[in-house]
Amino acid sequence: MNAEITTPTAELVQHIRATPRGARVARHLAAEQLADWGYPQDGEVSETAQHLVAELAANAVTHGRVPGRAFELRLLLLPEDTLRIEVSDARGDRKLRYVTEPDSESGRGLILVTLLARTWGVAERDVGKTVWAEISLILK
Numbered sequence: 001m002n003a004e005i006t007t008p009t010a011e012l013v014q015h016i017r018a019t020p021r022g023a024r025v026a027r028h029l030a031a032e033q034l035a036d037w038g039y040p041q042d043g044e045v046s047e048t049a050q051h052l053v054a055e056l057a058a059n060a061v062t063h064g065r066v067p068g069r070a071f072e073l074r075l076l077l078l079p080e081d082t083l084r085i086e087v088s089d090a091r092g093d094r095k096l097r098y099v100t101e102p103d104s105e106s107g108r109g110l111i112l113v114t115l116l117a118r119t120w121g122v123a124e125r126d127v128g129k130t131v132w133a134e135i136s137l138i139l140k
């Protein structure tokens with residue numbers, strides 16, 4: 001985790017198997033945790049967060065997977081009404097490719113992340129990397 005981010009008021013940390021099923025599990029866990037924190041599953045905050053978790057987790061298990069290594073999902077409620085989503089995978093040797101190719105069948109995940117998140121980025125870790133995204137908890 002980045003040292004510079006503000007102390008969260010609540011936090012979920014889960015290690016999840018790096019499989020397609022694990023990616024779905026991540027989305028489900030996020031929905032459940034957010035409901036616990038008062039954001040209903042069919043509300044705007046939860047739906048946006050679920051899309052983000054689904055895309056980042058799908059990327060972690062397809063592009064960031066190291067056999068036998070789990071990925072990590074963190075959800076952090078930050079002061080100033082921000083939800084921070086962090087998905088960490090074990091691969092440090094692959095960079096994210098953020099390019100738009102009109103004819104490409106793939107490469108939509110990070111475009112969706114850019115559209116949905118207020119801000120997002122990638123942070124290196126000792127092992128692997130963390131792809132993070134933040135959304136506002138205040139409905140527009």
Ligand SMILES: Nc1ncnc2c1ncn2[C@@H]1O[C@H](COP(=O)(O)OP(=O)(O)OP(=O)(O)O)[C@@H](O)[C@H]1O
Nearest residue numbers: 059060063064094095096097106107108109110111
């Ligand atoms: N966690 C990750 N680890 C390593 N490389 C990644 C990771 N996430 C994304 N990438 C790289 O960035 C590219 C773009 O990611 P993006 O999610 O936009 O597209 P995609 O996963 O290839 O396709 P789609 O999400 O549309 O199914 C990927 O093809 C991959 O090369």
Ligand SMILES: [Mg+2]
Nearest residue numbers: 058059109110
């Ligand atoms: Mg993707």
